[in-house]
Amino acid sequence: MTVNVNGRHYAERVPPRLLLSDFLRHHLRLTGTHVGCEHGVCGACTVLLDGAAVRSCLLLAVQTDGAQITTVEGLAGDGERLHPVQEAFREMHGLQCGFCTAGFLLSAVELLRDQPHPDDATIRRELAGNLCRCTGYQNIVRAVRRAADLIDRR
Amino acid sequence: MKPPAFEYVRAGTTEEAVAELARAGEDARLLAGGQSLMPILNMRLAMPRRLIDLNRVGELAYIREREDGVAIGAMTRQRAVEKSTLVARRVPLLADAIPWVGHFQIRNRGTIGGSLAHADPAAELPAVAVCLDARVTVRGPDGSRTLTSEQLYRSYFTTTLASTEILTEVWFPAAPARTGHAWLEFARRHGDYALVGVAAAVTLRDGSIAEARLALTGVGDRPTRARDAERRLVGRRGSDAVLEDAAETVRQTIQPASDIHGTAEYRRRLASTLTVRALRLAIERAHQAPSGTP
Numbered sequence: 001m002t003v004n005v006n007g008r009h010y011a012e013r014v015p016p017r018l019l020l021s022d023f024l025r026h027h028l029r030l031t032g033t034h035v036g037c038e039h040g041v042c043g044a045c046t047v048l049l050d051g052a053a054v055r056s057c058l059l060l061a062v063q064t065d066g067a068q069i070t071t072v073e074g075l076a077g078d079g080e081r082l083h084p085v086q087e088a089f090r091e092m093h094g095l096q097c098g099f100c101t102a103g104f105l106l107s108a109v110e111l112l113r114d115q116p117h118p119d120d121a122t123i124r125r126e127l128a129g130n131l132c133r134c135t136g137y138q139n140i141v142r143a144v145r146r147a148a149d150l151i152d153r154r
Numbered sequence: 155m156k157p158p159a160f161e162y163v164r165a166g167t168t169e170e171a172v173a174e175l176a177r178a179g180e181d182a183r184l185l186a187g188g189q190s191l192m193p194i195l196n197m198r199l200a201m202p203r204r205l206i207d208l209n210r211v212g213e214l215a216y217i218r219e220r221e222d223g224v225a226i227g228a229m230t231r232q233r234a235v236e237k238s239t240l241v242a243r244r245v246p247l248l249a250d251a252i253p254w255v256g257h258f259q260i261r262n263r264g265t266i267g268g269s270l271a272h273a274d275p276a277a278e279l280p281a282v283a284v285c286l287d288a289r290v291t292v293r294g295p296d297g298s299r300t301l302t303s304e305q306l307y308r309s310y311f312t313t314t315l316a317s318t319e320i321l322t323e324v325w326f327p328a329a330p331a332r333t334g335h336a337w338l339e340f341a342r343r344h345g346d347y348a349l350v351g352v353a354a355a356v357t358l359r360d361g362s363i364a365e366a367r368l369a370l371t372g373v374g375d376r377p378t379r380a381r382d383a384e385r386r387l388v389g390r391r392g393s394d395a396v397l398e399d400a401a402e403t404v405r406q407t408i409q410p411a412s413d414i415h416g417t418a419e420y421r422r423r424l425a426s427t428l429t430v431r432a433l434r435l436a437i438e439r440a441h442q443a444p445s446g447t448p
Contacts, residue, residue, distance in 0.1 A: 016162030038155040039193035052262040058192040129257025
């Protein structure tokens with residue numbers, strides 16, 4: 001299979017049963033994508049597949065042949081500067097242990113692309129598919145609100 | 155948790171998928187959006203010998219206006235249905251229910267045909283289809299056939315399709331004039347499977363209920379149409395007493411099972427409460443609905 005991950009081209013031979021999450025972590029060594037529940041509930045493994053947030057634990061790597069994938073490693077691009085969503089999570093303390101963070105960031109990227117200025121109720125509803133066991137979510141909601149402002153400013 | 159080993163076949167057309175399925179028979183599973191099948195494989199609740207991937211069958215992804223209704227290809231992503239203005243306009247019940255399916259990341263992958271064919275009695279889309287008398291088209295080695303959504307469901311996670319058949323399309327009738335719809339469900343956490351869900355569609359004529367449709371999830375082995383309750387509504391005005399009478403009929407006629415999420419009695423009470431609320435909302439919307447075809 002060939003796949004474009006974070007702008008880099010990869011050609012790999014993989015067994016059909018290999019999950020995309022394991023392909024990213026073990027074959028490409030992109031360990032920023034975390035694996036939690038492996039049945040689509042926790043959201044830790046969320047990546048962007050052709051721009052849409054999906055669970056990488058519910059996809060076979062072979063299914064992404066020819067696709068474009070963005071993981072948390074690709075959010076900031078090549079530069080030193082963080083992506084506005086990352087910047088906002090850092091600023092508003094939207095993370096503690098960091099296990100769920102990559103999933104939240106990528107879900108928030110799609111949310112803010114579809115709805116650039118979501119209200120709190122929308123943020124809470126749309127991020128319900130990502131679980132965090134440290135923050136109590138308050139700062140995550142603040143971070144997404146802040147990210148909306150930062151995206152406006154850039 | 156990793157899926158067991160299997161052979162993987164990527165179909166490019168419906169014809170190819172049908173041929174592959176005929177060749178592989180009972181040991182094969184069709185892979186649509188994978189949002190139910192992949193967890194099942196990861197947990198090794200199923201070990202198919204072969205997976206036939208439908209995700210490159212582009213001809214099965216479409217939303218089209220047809221015969222006074224909307225035809226949706228089986229491989230259309232739930233997210234595309236959610237964002238479709240055609241669906242919102244012509245099949246408002248479907249538009250109302252679909253945001254309740256999983257989370258948006260799940261709907262980005264999950265397909266309408268996958269959800270219908272998975273036949274989970276707790277799932278939203280089968281109940282919406284049953285409520286509206288949607289028709290499904292299936293294709294097998296001997297050609298296509300069409301059946302009503304009620305004919306599709308046999309029992310828990312079991313359809314009446316042959317092991318060589320593929321669900322290719324679902325057709326929803328357009329909402330008639332003066333009709334209001336509502337989807338309501340109760341789950342412990344948003345995105346979880348609901349304990350009970352209720353789909354309601356009510357058509358008004360001269361202030362009275364001309365037609366009522368009710369379908370429920372979580373109260374039996376398949377999506378359940380509440381015809382006895384529907385009959386009690388027709389010809390009457392939507393007063394609280396009338397709605398409560400219908401809800402009581404629902405409570406008495408359903409046969410939910412008890413499980414770790416709730417007792418049968420609790421589900422009966424939920425079904426009754428949600429029925430009143432769904433009917434009330436549907437009637438409210440019917441009053442605001444256009445009197446001509448939308």
